[in-house]
Amino acid sequence: MHAPDNQRHSWGLADVPVGAYMLRGPERQHLVRLIADGVKTATCSLVADWEDAGEPLPRVGDREVVVDSEGRPVCLTENTVVTVLPWGEINEYHYLNEAEGQSSLEEYIREHESFWEDASGLVVDANTPVVFVEFQVIRKLDGVFPLGARLPIVQAPMAGGPACPALAAAVSNAGGLGSLAGGYKTAAALGDEIAEVEELTDYAYGINLFVPAQLAQGAQQGPGDELNPRHTLVPAALRQEAFDSFRSRIKDCCEEELPSEMYTGDDDYPAKLELALASHAACISFTFGIPPAGDIARVKEAGKQVVLNAISPAGIDAAIAAGADVLVVQCAQAGGHRAANAHVEDDTAEYTLGELLACARAKTTIPVIAAGGVSGAEDVVELLTLGATAVQVGTLFLLAEEAGTKEVHRQALVEFRQRPTGRTRAFSGRMARGITNGFMERFGEDAPALYPELHYLTAPIKAQGDPETASLWAGTGFANCVEQPAGTIVRGLVGL
Structure with a gap:
């Protein structure tokens, strides 16, 4: 940028x-x-x-x-x-x-x-x-930062390890808004992390939850329990066949036996929501779908702010209509999964942050956080000038000393700096951006849109510790990652 x-x-x-x-x-x-x-x-x-x-x-x-x-x-x-x-x-x-x-x-x-x-x-x-x-x-700009932050920096709630209590607390202590990632873990594990982050900081922080597609607004259950086709999922009647076919193509990538049954759970969403509501978090953000209206009402009743995501004008409209207190707009340069809302947005949308901010500012006065491709302080200033209230940063925190980033991921961020990033469904069935590797190149072209089924199917492959088969999520600015304390990263993003 x-x-x-x-x-x-x-x-x-x-x-x-x-x-x-x-x-x-x-x-x-x-x-x-x-x-x-x-x-x-x-x-x-x-x-x-x-x-x-x-x-x-x-x-x-x-x-x-x-x-x-x-x-x-x-x-x-x-x-x-x-x-x-x-x-x-x-x-x-x-x-x-x-x-x-x-x-x-x-x-x-x-x-x-x-x-x-x-x-x-x-x-x-x-x-x-x-x-x-x-x-x-x-x-x-003074006094307008959302969610209790003292600086216009929000740490992205990166699931899979990086957004751990130590990182969230360090960011909040430095003046930004730290975030816990609730996805891909048990409710008990999230409860432990909430307790830990509240021991480490007295400042505001946030909790992120993944909304199961079957519970998200707009699911529109139909014949065969099909989800709204705008979610770009493989139709229900073809899901098992697509799963079995992809499993057979990737099974030679792992010595361990791959799961033969499709995941049908809800990521412990109901139990996690109860924990988040009882926490001291300033906000609860929701990804991959807009939660039921009753859940949004309960968050507000608990005195917390509702943060919804969007990657397109359609997503912006849906988030505003659902009653978002704060809106996050994310462009395609962001690392990891696109924050597309199930049943509302196509996760391949290509809008720029400038376009998304202009759209959001024309439709609402609520705080708008810009996310995606941020590589330094210049990007933060540019996004503020374009109308963002604050800027969400994920990739630059992956090498933070406090981050829970896996060692293979840390190593790749340093050793693969000359590699490009690319988008793929191969690891999870949902479009996500990461450093290109062998698994992406081999299976990225024809991976089916089966989320979260593929995420759990490929889990043993990703866990092998091989950089060529791991999901190396990173945004386009990953070459600017530096191993240093999270507080130093926050201060650098605001030019201090």
């Missing part, structure tokens, strides 16, 4: 010279509040500071997310006028627009010269070139 060539996005403090971006405490807080309140509408800095930092000079149209001394975004600004001039030509106009509280132009000049000498070691005279930037606040 890149900003347009004629516009530079950055995450910093748009009020002081480059050499002073790390100001903390009351002074910075005062300047930030002046910007947010529309009092301070300009900033003046030394051209030399930009050159020493190797950064291009500001341009009209550049946008900056202004953050306070704790790294919390306060507002989004856009440059309207950029002027390079000698310091000696600074006059009353510039002093009044920068509006930092000096009582006169003379005091303004003295304070700036003293500040620059202290910060940059430069003695400024009348001929010293400066850049004077006028800007406007185009969006307030």
Whole structure:
């Protein structure tokens, strides 16, 4: 994801010279509040500071997310006028627009010269070139982060191990919203994880549940117990045949005997919902389907927020109609499974995040979280400028020290950096993105749309510890993964 060539996005403090971006405490807080309140509408800095930092000079149209001394975004600004001039030509106009509280132009000049000498070691005279930037606040950001987060970062609830209590707590403690993954585990295991995360953090966190297709809104049971064909599942009458056929093709990939019966369970959904309702979680998010209306009502009655996902305009409409408190829109660049809603969306939808955010913003005022393909702070800023309330990040947390990512997966994220990612149904029957490997290339073309049956069928194959047969879920930005503490990752995503 890149900003347009004629516009530079950055995450910093748009009020002081480059050499002073790390100001903390009351002074910075005062300047930030002046910007947010529309009092301070300009900033003046030394051209030399930009050159020493190797950064291009500001341009009209550049946008900056202004953050306070704790790294919390306060507002989004856009440059309207950029002027390079000698310091000696600074006059009353510039002093009044920068509006930092000096009582006169003379005091303004003295304070700036003293500040620059202290910060940059430069003695400024009348001929010293400066850049004077006028800007406007185009969006307030403070106090708008959803679900109790103190920063606009949401850790994706990655099932299969990564989104464990240690990771969720570390993200929440760092200011983001950590998430527990409820899918693919027993209710008892989820209960243990809830207890653990609540020991590790006092901050808000979320719990994610998979909604079984047979329970999701719009299932529309028909002859032969068929599900709505818009779910793109193999019809009920053909399911066993498709399962048996795929099993016979993949059985030589594993020495262990593969399951011969199709999975028919509900992922312990009812019991997990009860645990989530009784927890201290700030929200419960639902994936792969919109839960029954009664379940949504119970979440709200428990004082928690309902988070629903969408990958298309149809999914956005369905989530809003169902009463979502928060909406997550996900593009195709996201790692792991598409968050398509059963019976509503095709999991091969190709909408960009820009298109999904524009659609959501035109239809609702609830918080909208953008997810998919995020590779760093620049992407976070760009998505905020496009209208996201916060940004959900998964892949970049896979190598976090606290993540429960399996060792074979960690190894592949480092050793397979030159490999592309691709989408496949081969591991689960549902479209998902991962690092390409032998199993994907061999069976990805004709794997049937049998979810979750294929997930359980291929479990022994994935568990062998072989990177060529494991599901190496990763988004398109996986090459930017770095092994480091989750808190460091959160701070890096907001440019701190």
